[in-house]
Amino acid sequence: MNATWSLDSFTFGEFTIFDCFAVRKVLRMKDSLHACASHEFTLWVMDNVKWEYDVFVCFRGTDTRNGFTSHLMEALSREQIKVFLDDMLEKTECIDVLITLLRRSALSIVIFSENFADSSWCLDEVATISQSMEEFGHRVLPVFYKVDPSEVTEDFGSYANAIERKYGARPPKFWKRKHRASKPLEDRKRRLDALKAVANCAGHTSQAIKIDSELIKAIVNDVLNRLVDMSPRVKSNILIGMDARVSGVERLLAMNEDAFRIIGLWGMGGVGKTTLARVCYQRYTSLTKEIKHYFVRNINQTCEKENGMEGIVTKLYSTLLSESNINFDDLDVSYRRSRLSRLKVFLVFDDLGTLSQLEQLLLGDLLSSTHLFAAGSRIIFTTRNRMVLGNVGARIYHVDFLDPDESLQLFGIHAFGRCLPPDDWMELSHRALSYCKGSPLAIKVFGGALSDKDKNYWLSFLGDMRQIPTPGIHDVLKRSYNALGVEEKRFFLDIACFFYGTVKSILIQYYHAHYVLENLIDKSLCICVRDDLGERIQVHDLLREMAWSIVNEETKLENRTRLKNIDDIHKLLTTSLSTNGGRATEGIYLDLSQANEMRLEANAFEGMTSLRFLRFFYPRNEYGTIKIHVSYGGLHILPNSLRWLIWHKFTAKSLPSTFSPDNLVTLSLRGSPVMERCWKVEQAKLVNLVWLDLSNCINLVAIPDLSWSSNLEYLYLQGCKSLTELPCNVGDLDKLTRLDLSDCTNLRSLPANLNSKCLKDVRLSNCPKITSCPEISSGELEVLDLTETPIIALPAAIYNIKQGGWLRLCGKHISNFLPISASLKVFRLCHTAMREMDYYNDDDRQQVGSLPRFVDLDLVGNPPTQELVKEYLEDGL
Numbered sequence: 050m051n052a053t054w055s056l057d058s059f060t061f062g063e064f065t066i067f068d069c070f071a072v073r074k075v076l077r078m079k080d081s082l083h084a085c086a087s088h089e090f091t092l093w094v095m096d097n098v099k100w101e102y103d104v105f106v107c108f109r110g111t112d113t114r115n116g117f118t119s120h121l122m123e124a125l126s127r128e129q130i131k132v133f134l135d136d137m138l139e140k141t142e143c144i145d146v147l148i149t150l151l152r153r154s155a156l157s158i159v160i161f162s163e164n165f166a167d168s169s170w171c172l173d174e175v176a177t178i179s180q181s182m183e184e185f186g187h188r189v190l191p192v193f194y195k196v197d198p199s200e201v202t203e204d205f206g207s208y209a210n211a212i213e214r215k216y217g218a219r220p221p222k223f224w225k226r227k228h229r230a231s232k233p234l235e236d237r238k239r240r241l242d243a244l245k246a247v248a249n250c251a252g253h254t255s256q257a258i259k260i261d262s263e264l265i266k267a268i269v270n271d272v273l274n275r276l277v278d279m280s281p282r283v284k285s286n287i288l289i290g291m292d293a294r295v296s297g298v299e300r301l302l303a304m305n306e307d308a309f310r311i312i313g314l315w316g317m318g319g320v321g322k323t324t325l326a327r328v329c330y331q332r333y334t335s336l337t338k339e340i341k342h343y344f345v346r347n348i349n350q351t352c353e354k355e356n357g358m359e360g361i362v363t364k365l366y367s368t369l370l371s372e373s374n375i376n377f378d379d380l381d382v383s384y385r386r387s388r389l390s391r392l393k394v395f396l397v398f399d400d401l402g403t404l405s406q407l408e409q410l411l412l413g414d415l416l417s418s419t420h421l422f423a424a425g426s427r428i429i430f431t432t433r434n435r436m437v438l439g440n441v442g443a444r445i446y447h448v449d450f451l452d453p454d455e456s457l458q459l460f461g462i463h464a465f466g467r468c469l470p471p472d473d474w475m476e477l478s479h480r481a482l483s484y485c486k487g488s489p490l491a492i493k494v495f496g497g498a499l500s501d502k503d504k505n506y507w508l509s510f511l512g513d514m515r516q517i518p519t520p521g522i523h524d525v526l527k528r529s530y531n532a533l534g535v536e537e538k539r540f541f542l543d544i545a546c547f548f549y550g551t552v553k554s555i556l557i558q559y560y561h562a563h564y565v566l567e568n569l570i571d572k573s574l575c576i577c578v579r580d581d582l583g584e585r586i587q588v589h590d591l592l593r594e595m596a597w598s599i600v601n602e603e604t605k606l607e608n609r610t611r612l613k614n615i616d617d618i619h620k621l622l623t624t625s626l627s628t629n630g631g632r633a634t635e636g637i638y639l640d641l642s643q644a645n646e647m648r649l650e651a652n653a654f655e656g657m658t659s660l661r662f663l664r665f666f667y668p669r670n671e672y673g674t675i676k677i678h679v680s681y682g683g684l685h686i687l688p689n690s691l692r693w694l695i696w697h698k699f700t701a702k703s704l705p706s707t708f709s710p711d712n713l714v715t716l717s718l719r720g721s722p723v724m725e726r727c728w729k730v731e732q733a734k735l736v737n738l739v740w741l742d743l744s745n746c747i748n749l750v751a752i753p754d755l756s757w758s759s760n761l762e763y764l765y766l767q768g769c770k771s772l773t774e775l776p777c778n779v780g781d782l783d784k785l786t787r788l789d790l791s792d793c794t795n796l797r798s799l800p801a802n803l804n805s806k807c808l809k810d811v812r813l814s815n816c817p818k819i820t821s822c823p824e825i826s827s828g829e830l831e832v833l834d835l836t837e838t839p840i841i842a843l844p845a846a847i848y849n850i851k852q853g854g855w856l857r858l859c860g861k862h863i864s865n866f867l868p869i870s871a872s873l874k875v876f877r878l879c880h881t882a883m884r885e886m887d888y889y890n891d892d893d894r895q896q897v898g899s900l901p902r903f904v905d906l907d908l909v910g911n912p913p914t915q916e917l918v919k920e921y922l923e924d925g926l
Contacts, residue, residue: 102133103276105154107174112162117194117261121158124269127371130276147174151181156188156275158268159247161201166211172240179243188275191252192268201248204241212240277331289462289489290455291328294321294448298329298429301444307425313438314431316448317573317589318525319490322431325448326397329429333395340425341369342395345410349402349528358409365410369394386412386421393423401432402532407441433529435571450487450589457482459489463496477507484511486590491522523595529574530599540565541574545596546611547636547662547693549588553577555739556586558760559692559714581810582763583786610659611636615644622653636662641676641697648678651685660688664695672720672745675700692737696721704728710735717742719765727753736760744768744789752776760784767791767812780804780823791815791834799823813838 104125108118118134125132133154151157157178165171181187193201200206253271258264301312314322327344334342343365351357367375370388398410407430411421422428430438438445451459460478461469470478481499485491499507533541540560548556557563566586569575575588588596600611610633612618618639621631634657654660667673675698683701687694687708694713699721710716710733717740718724724746734757741761743749745768755761756778764779766772767789773796779785780800787810788803790796797818803811808827813819814836822840825833835843 100155101131101153102150103131103155104272105133105151105157106160107157107171107178108134108160109162109165109168109171112164113160113194117265118160120261121160121265121268124265125272127368128269128273129368130269130272147177148181151178151187152185154187155279156190156272158190158192158272160192160194161196161198161208161248162194163196165196166201166208166244172212172243175247176240176243179246182246188279189247189250189252190268190271190275191248191250192264193248193252193254193256194264195255197256198248198254202245208244209241212237277334288324288328289459290451291325294325294446295328295332298325298446301446302329302333302427302429304333304427309420309422309424309426311428311430311438311441311443313435313443313445314429314448315435315438315445315573316433317450317488317592318433318529319488319522319591320448320450321489322448323399324489326399326429326431330395330397333427340393340395343368344397344399346399348398348406348410349400349532352402352406358406362409362412365396389421391423392426394426394428396427397429397431399431401430401437402434404437407437411441433573434532435573436568451489451492452487453482456485456487456492459492460485460496463493464499466500474504477504477511480511481507484590488522488589488591490525491591494522522591523598526592526595527599529572530595533572533574536562537565537568541569542596542600542611543636543662544569544575544586545588545593546600546613547638547664548586549575549593551586552582552740552763553584553586554762555714558737558739607631608633610634611638611662613638615639619645619647622649623647631657632659635659637664638662639665641665641667642673644676646676646678649680649684651680651682654684654688655686657688659690661690662693663687663691664693665697666695666717667697667720673698675722694718698722699724702726709733711737713738715740718746719743720745721749722746723748725750725771734758739763741765747771755779755782758782762786762807765789766793768793769796770794773797775799783807786810786829788812794818802826813840 106118106122108114122132122134133150159175159178178187178189182189196207201208203209253264253268255261255264258267298312298314302310314326316322323346330342330344334340345361345365348358348361351361363375366385366389367373369392370385375385401407401410430443432438435445457470457478458468460482461467464470464478464481465474481495482492485495499510502510530538530541540562544551544556544566548559553566556566560566566575570577574592575586577584578587579585597611597613600609606617606621609617612621612634618637621634621637637660665677677696677698677700679700683703684705685707687705689709689712691708691710692712693715694710695715695717697717697719699718700723702723703726704710706729708728710728713735714737716727716738718727719742721743724743725748727743733753735753735755736757737760738755738758739760740763741752741755741758742763742765743752744765747768747770749766749769750771750773752766752772752775755776759782761782762784764782764785764787768791770793772793775790775796775798777800779788780802782805784807785803785805786807788808789810789812790799791812791814793816795818796816799813799819799821800823802825803823804826806827807829808825809829810832811825811830812832812834813822814834816838819838820840821842822835822844824844833844
C-alpha cells in the first residue's frame with residue numbers, strides 16, 4: 050500500500066523510497082495526490098531513489114588514472130560527493146553487477162580519452178550506461194579529455210575504427226549470452242549507438258576549457274547542480290505544511306544581506322526541526338557555490354561517545370579549511386583563525402543540547418562568534434533547549450506542530466498511501482490523530498503501524514495506545530528528560546502528570562522557583578498558552594504519557610511517587626499500604642467520572658508524609674455522583690505537606706482539625722454537599738493560596754479568613770446558597786483577578802470597594818439580596834455580569850471596560866445608566882426600567898455615537914432604550 054517508511058530520516062512526514070521500483074508506487078498515488086490540490090499546503094513527491102553513490106565514474110585507467118581523473122576525484126571528495134570508480138569493480142564480475150551499481154548511483158561521468166575505445170571493459174560499461182539511460186532514465190555527464198567529440202560519435206572516427214579492430218565479429222567478452230548480437234554487424238552497431246547516446250549528452254570538453262583545474266571546477270559545479278536538481282528540493286518528499294515553515298526561516302536567514310546571522314530552530318523532539326533545517330540547507334547550498342557548507346548531524350547522540358565532540362569539531366574544521374588530520378588543539382592557531390574569518394559558510398548544527406557543545410563548535414569564544422566567519426555567513430542550529438541560543442544572539446524560529454488538516458494528510462499518506470484516508474476510515478483516523486496532537490513523528494509511527502491492517506486491529510491498537518508506551522516515540526522524547534537536572538526532572542514529572550492546563554502564576558507560587566518553569570519551557574517540555582484565565586501551562590499528550598511511563602517504572606506500588614491508575618489508588622487508600630507504606634507517594638490524580646465508588650477510613654492518609662498533590666476531580670462542567678465516601682466523623686488526618694488539594698464532592702462538614710493548610714496553593718472543594726466550613730478553627734494564614742474554589746457548596750456558611758492571602762487571584766463561590774456574608778478583607782486582596790458570586794441567593798452584602806488593580810472578571814448574577822455594586826478600582830475590567838441582581842446604581846467602572854469586554858445587565862430595578870465604554874463588544878440590556886441614558890458631557894455623547902460594531906447587542910424588553918441606543922449607535926447595529 051505504501052513504500053518503505055524510515056523513522057531515521059526526515060521527521061516531517063518524509064516519503065522515502067529505497068528501491069527504484071518503488072517509483073511505480075508513487076505513480077499509482079498520483080490520483081489521490083491530485084485530490085489534495087485544493088488544500089493550502091505543498092505536497093512534495095519523491096521521484097528519485099535513495100542512492101548509495103552520487104557519481105559513478107567510467108574512465109580509461111592507463112590514460113587518466115594518475116592525472117586528470119585523480120584530480121577530479123579529489124575535487125569531488127572535497128564537496129562531499131560520494132564516488133564509485135569503475136576500477137573498484139573486479140573485471141571478472143558480470144555486467145548485471147554493473148547494472149545494479151548504476152541503479153544505485155545518481156549519475157555517471159564518462160571520461161572519453163584517446164585510448165578509451167581500446168578497452169573492452171570501457172565499451173561494455175558505456176553500453177550498459179546507455180541501456181540504463183533507456184530503461185530507468187539514468188543521467189550521464191560525458192567529459193571529452195584531449196579527444197574531439199566527433200572522434201567518438203562519427204561512424205568513421207577513431208572510436209569506430211577501434212571497435213572494428215577490437216571486436217571484429219566477436220561478441221564482447223563480458224556480455225552475457227542473452228545479450229549477444231545475432232550478427233557481428235548488429236553487435237558493432239550497438240557499440241557505436243551506445244557511444245553516440247552517451248556522447249550526445251550535455252557535457253564538457255578540454256578543447257573548450259584547456260586548463261585542467263578550470264575544467265575540473267566546471268565538472269564539479271555541473272555535478273552539484275545536477276544532484277541538486279535530482280534532490281528533495283525539487284518536489285522531492287511529501288513534506289506536509291513545509292512551505293510556510295521554510296518561508297519563516299528564510300525571512301530570518303535574509304540571504305540577500307551581507308551580515309553574519311545565526312538562526313535557531315527550536316521545538317519539541319519529533320516536531321521536524323531537522324527536516325526543516327535540511328530543506329533550507331539543500332536549497333541554499335545549491336544556490337551559493339562560493340559558500341562553504343557543512344551539515345553536522347545528531348550532535349547530542351554523537352557526544353555520548355568517547356571524544357565524540359572533538360571528532361565533530363575536527364572533522365568540521367578540517368573540511369572547511371581543506372586540511373586533513375587537524376588536531377583539536379591545532380584549531381587555536383591564529384593563522385587558522387584568520388583563514389576562517391575570511392571564509393563564508395552555511396552550516397547546520399543539528400540537535401544542539403548544551404552550552405558546552407556550542408562553545409566547542411564555535412571554538413570556545415561565544416562573545417566573538419560573529420567574527421569567527423566572514424560576513425554573509427549563516428549558521429542554523431536545531432535544538433530542544435532555547436537557552437543555548439540566547440548566548441549567541443540567535444534569531445529563534447519556533448517549529449510548531451502540524452495543524453489538523455496537515456496531520457490528516459500526513460496520516461493518510463503513511464497509513465493508506467494516499468493523501469486522505471478513505472471516508473469509511475475517517476473516524477478511526479481522527480481517533481489516532483487525537484493522540485498524536487500534531488506530532489509528525491507520532492503520526493508517522495502510528496500511520497506505519499496501522500498500514501494494511503483491518504479495522505479490528507485498529508480498534509485494538511487504538512485502545513492500547515495510552516496504556517502501552519511506544520518505543521519509537523518515547524525514546525526520542527526521553528532524551529530531553531534525561532538531559533534535565535534532578536530538580537528539573539521532579540518538576541517536569543509534576544507538571545506532566547498533574548499540572549498541565551494550570552495557570553502559570555499558580556505554578557510559580559507552588560514551586561517558589563520561577564526559573565525552573567522557564568527552563569522547562571525553554572527546553573520544549575511544556576508551553577505557555579493564553580486564554581480567558583491568563584497564561585496556562587500545557588504539556589503535549591505524548592510527553593505526558595512518557596512521564597507516566599517513567600513513573601510506572603517504579604515497580605512496587607508503595608514506592609511509586611505519583612499515582613493515576615484507578616485500581617492502584619483504590620488499593621493504596623483502602624488497604625494497610627496507606628499507613629504501612631505510601632511514604633514515597635507525592636501525588637494522587639483520580640478522574641471521578643471514570644472511578645468506582647470508594648469508602649475511606651478516617652486514617653486513610655495517615656502514612657503519606659510526602660503527599661504534596663491530591664486531586665479527586667470531575668472534569669470541567671461535569672457534575673457526577675459522589676464517588677469517594679469518607680467515614681462518619683470525617684477524616685482524622687490530611688498531610689500538612691499538601692500544597693494542592695482538589696476534592697470535588699467532599700463528604701465531610703469540614704477538613705480535619707489537625708490539618709494545617711498554610712502550604713496550600715490551590716484549594717478546590719467544589720460541589721461538596723454537606724460542607725459548612727473549610728476548617729473548624731480559623732487559625733490558617735493561607736499566605737500561599739492563589740486559587741480558592743468552593744462553588745456549589747450549598748451548605749457553606751462561611752469562607753476562610755483571607756486577611757493573609759495576599760497572593761489570592763481566583764475566588765469562586767458561585768452557588769453557595771447558604772453564604773450570607775463575605776469577610777470585609779475580600780475587598781483588599783491586591784492580586785484578585787476573578788470573583789464569582791453568581792447564584793449566592795442569600796448573600797446580603799458586599800464590600801464597598803474592590804481595590805484590586807488586577808480585577809478582570811466580576812460576576813454577581815442572580816444575587817437577589819444584593820442592591821448595590823461595589824466600586825471597582827481596576828482599570829483591567831473585562832466582564833461585569835449583574836443579570837437578575839436588583840442593583841439600582843451602576844459603578845463608574847463600566848465606563849472603563851477594556852477592549853473586547855462585555856457587559857450584561859438584566860433586571861427591572863436598573864433605571865439609570867452611565868456612559869458606555871467605546872471598547873465594549875458585547876452589550877446585553879434586558880427587561881430593565883431604563884428610560885434615558887446619561888452623559889457627562891457632549892464628548893461622552895459623541896463617543897457613544899462612534900462605538901464600533903458590537904459582536905452581540907441585546908436590548909430585548911427595552912423599547913425606549915432601543916430607540917435611544919439606535920439613535921447614537923446606528924453604525925453599530
